[in-house]
Amino acid sequence: MDLHELEAIAERELAQRPRLRILYCSATGCQASGALEVKRRLEGLLAETGRQVEIDVGAVGCLGLCGRGPIVRIEPSGATFEHVKPDDAGEIVAALDGHACHVARCDQDHPFFTRQLLIVRRHCGLINPDRIEDYIAVGGYRSLYHVIHEMTPAEVIQAITRSGLRGRGGAGYPTGLKWATVAKSPGERKFVICNADEGDPGAFMDRSILESDPHLVLEGMAIAAYAVGAEQGFIYVRGEYPLAIERLQKAIAQARRHGLLGAQIFESGFNFRVDIRVGAGAFVCGEETALIASIEGRRGQPRPRPPYPAESGLWGMPTLINNVETFANVTAIIENGPEWYSSIGTEKSKGTKIFALTGKIRNTGLIEVPMGITLREIVEEMGGGTPDGTPVKAVQTGGPSGGCIPASLFHTPVDYESLAAVGSIMGSGGMVVMDEHTNMVDVARFYMEFCKDESCGKCIPCRVGTVQLLNMLTKLRNRQAHASDLVKIEELCELMRETSLCGLGQSAPNPVLSTLHYFRHEYEELIGAEGDHGS
Amino acid sequence: MTTSTTETAADRGARPAGDNRRKILEATMKRFQYQGDALIEVLHKAQELYGFLSPELLSDVAQRLRLPPSRVYGVATFYHFFSLAPQGEHTCTVCLGTACYVRGAALLLRELEELSGVKAGHTSADGRFSLLTARCLGACGLAPAAVVDGEVVGHADRSDLAARIQALLGRER
Numbered sequence A: 001m002d003l004h005e006l007e008a009i010a011e012r013e014l015a016q017r018p019r020l021r022i023l024y025c026s027a028t029g030c031q032a033s034g035a036l037e038v039k040r041r042l043e044g045l046l047a048e049t050g051r052q053v054e055i056d057v058g059a060v061g062c063l064g065l066c067g068r069g070p071i072v073r074i075e076p077s078g079a080t081f082e083h084v085k086p087d088d089a090g091e092i093v094a095a096l097d098g099h100a101c102h103v104a105r106c107d108q109d110h111p112f113f114t115r116q117l118l119i120v121r122r123h124c125g126l127i128n129p130d131r132i133e134d135y136i137a138v139g140g141y142r143s144l145y146h147v148i149h150e151m152t153p154a155e156v157i158q159a160i161t162r163s164g165l166r167g168r169g170g171a172g173y174p175t176g177l178k179w180a181t182v183a184k185s186p187g188e189r190k191f192v193i194c195n196a197d198e199g200d201p202g203a204f205m206d207r208s209i210l211e212s213d214p215h216l217v218l219e220g221m222a223i224a225a226y227a228v229g230a231e232q233g234f235i236y237v238r239g240e241y242p243l244a245i246e247r248l249q250k251a252i253a254q255a256r257r258h259g260l261l262g263a264q265i266f267e268s269g270f271n272f273r274v275d276i277r278v279g280a281g282a283f284v285c286g287e288e289t290a291l292i293a294s295i296e297g298r299r300g301q302p303r304p305r306p307p308y309p310a311e312s313g314l315w316g317m318p319t320l321i322n323n324v325e326t327f328a329n330v331t332a333i334i335e336n337g338p339e340w341y342s343s344i345g346t347e348k349s350k351g352t353k354i355f356a357l358t359g360k361i362r363n364t365g366l367i368e369v370p371m372g373i374t375l376r377e378i379v380e381e382m383g384g385g386t387p388d389g390t391p392v393k394a395v396q397t398g399g400p401s402g403g404c405i406p407a408s409l410f411h412t413p414v415d416y417e418s419l420a421a422v423g424s425i426m427g428s429g430g431m432v433v434m435d436e437h438t439n440m441v442d443v444a445r446f447y448m449e450f451c452k453d454e455s456c457g458k459c460i461p462c463r464v465g466t467v468q469l470l471n472m473l474t475k476l477r478n479r480q481a482h483a484s485d486l487v488k489i490e491e492l493c494e495l496m497r498e499t500s501l502c503g504l505g506q507s508a509p510n511p512v513l514s515t516l517h518y519f520r521h522e523y524e525e526l527i528g529a530e531g532d533h534g535s
Numbered sequence B: 001m002t003t004s005t006t007e008t009a010a011d012r013g014a015r016p017a018g019d020n021r022r023k024i025l026e027a028t029m030k031r032f033q034y035q036g037d038a039l040i041e042v043l044h045k046a047q048e049l050y051g052f053l054s055p056e057l058l059s060d061v062a063q064r065l066r067l068p069p070s071r072v073y074g075v076a077t078f079y080h081f082f083s084l085a086p087q088g089e090h091t092c093t094v095c096l097g098t099a100c101y102v103r104g105a106a107l108l109l110r111e112l113e114e115l116s117g118v119k120a121g122h123t124s125a126d127g128r129f130s131l132l133t134a135r136c137l138g139a140c141g142l143a144p145a146a147v148v149d150g151e152v153v154g155h156a157d158r159s160d161l162a163a164r165i166q167a168l169l170g171r172e173r
Helices: A003-015 A028-032 A035-048 A086-096 A132-137 A142-150 A153-163 A175-184 A205-212 A214-228 A242-257 A288-295 A324-336 A338-342 A375-382 A416-421 A440-454 A460-477 A483-499 A503-507 A510-518 A520-524 A529-533 B007-011 B020-031 B036-050 B055-064 B069-078 B098-102 B105-116 B158-171
Strands: A020-025 A055-060 A072-075 A191-196 A232-237 A273-278 A319-323 A352-359 A365-370 A392-397 A403-406 A430-435 B090-095 B129-134 B146-148 B151-153
Touching: A003 A132, A003 A142, A020 A028, A020 A035, A020 A086, A028 A035, A028 B151, A035 A055, A035 A086, A072 A086, A132 A214, A132 A242, A142 A214, A142 A324, A153 A175, A153 A214, A153 A324, A153 A338, A175 A214, A175 A319, A191 A214, A191 A288, A191 A324, A205 A214, A205 A242, A205 A324, A205 A352, A214 A232, A214 A242, A214 A273, A214 A319, A214 A324, A232 A242, A232 A288, A242 A273, A273 B036, A288 A319, A319 A324, A324 A338, A352 A375, A352 B098, A365 A375, A375 A392, A392 A440, A403 A510, A430 B098, A440 A460, A440 A503, A440 A510, A440 A520, A440 B098, A460 A483, A460 A503, A483 A503, A483 A510, A483 A520, A510 A520, B020 B036, B020 B055, B036 B055, B036 B069, B055 B069, B090 B105, B090 B158, B098 B105, B105 B129, B105 B158, B129 B158, B146 B158, B151 B158
Parallel strands: A020 A055, A191 A232, A191 A319, A232 A273, A352 A430, B090 B129
Antiparallel strands: A020 A072, A352 A365, A392 A403, A392 A430, B090 B146, B146 B151
16 A cells, blocks of 8 residues: 555545435434434435435444434535434435425534534544545545654654643643653563543543544554554453444454555554454543553553553553544644644643533533633533523533532633643543532532442552442431531542542542532531531 | 454364354454453453353363463453343343433432332343443433443433333243
């Protein structure tokens, strides 16, 4: 495979594509809402009327508005329909012919769409994730070619560093710095791992990327491997994501067949193979050292750092671990240059971030927004507030490691530092909206129960602390707690933060502390009568 | 779970065994060259083939991969995905992720427990039905979500799920 052949595939693909197309979202959300039945009816109808050659019915990745599926879009007009039922097939074909159509349309002028800035999700909803030709037709694998033939590994790392890209898994570590550390660490072999163990309940950005544009992640991983000097990559993906696994398997096989993964990529000396490792349901495996243990076939228990995986990771070799979304940013940076990327976002947080907007919100789905947008713009303008108009009380970011941000602080810009300053974290991108009917003590208890179940049991602060905190929160919920228990809760939270081995235990108190800080009255309302004298 | 698809063909006939499933499992282990690192992949395959991991199966895997049984048992019990007891013929998994929780999944689960007489995480006495929970299905846009025999049900409500479960259990009676 060389650049000429790549261009030829793209040209052939575009030339043979019918002008009229009906594209349906084939991601998990829309499939669960009946997208495949809609597709069958459309295909049946076109076959009956002999138009199956003239009109193409194609699967595409996630279109974002997951709460309103199945979503169908027609080209060339670009009109997008929501809640499509199999019986709507005739109407949609009529719309393609320019006739009136009564199927509900997505309002694409709504802030939900207009406020988005698509970098990672730029191909989502445009290409068929099962076809590498579709990806090549939108310019895929050009960045990898460019990197291998026109840049040195050091130049690639410099470009990523200058772009200001930071880890999208939640902690926000500068990606360029991580790559540079792995590149300069000595080791007979090096590894690149894509962390697709998206365990935060309420987050599904990574699933959507893998289901919609798997080659984007593979290309990003290959560029990273070239930069750090690795020849073997792993994608560690949740067992709960069967569709993502299936599409990745298909994508890897296609890329190998085209000589875009494997030995001598683009007829160069660069080799890179990628294997999938399927997780087995352990939240703690999102932590990098636990994830490595799991790939090595062991219990997913973290170990103290340093040494960091960048120096001693998989089988003791220097290992680069980045999140799905981080890898998915790489080709855009190579394509458009680091200056372009760093012009987006805030001073310290560059580029865009994808959020999964869920909970008590009218427009549920995935949004990709530039860093620095305020929570108010996301929740009120893009999300459209709560479905029944009940006032929004708080938004939870960062899952079990994050916190609840009250509506009074919705002017907070979304960037790593600002979210940390209000007691939450950017996290991987879950954003759960809560209204006045949501009890914050219940929310804190919910997360603590989660952390208790998911604690790996290795270090005592986390293993015992989560159980004790859950007991105290349950006692509180049953109105059996005293005011002194609140003090104990706070003390134990501090202790866990300071002394736990890994991020799970260190951040497990966050949901409790943030709700205690902003919604203390809800805790105090649950304290029994004698508790009034306690503090 | 790598992309190789020819493993069973290559191994077929080489190892006479009565049970086809055993052969497939052996092929999987062979593909990973019987390396202990592949334990989780092998257990995935074993559970896919047998439905759950019996003590005999675990010790068999330990022997073939030359691992101490304690390590195999330790891994099998660490991960939620692996089940050491047989599950019901039909399953309903209710998602208890945050988005589903905020939209009433806990109440839904309680109602299903009452309706089916099966506690969450358990199987009915006749082995026909398991009621399970999941941390997050990643289908938050459809909250509350559930999976009935592998099919994701979005915006799940009590009557819809009850009807589906009844239909599944009733059809074979």
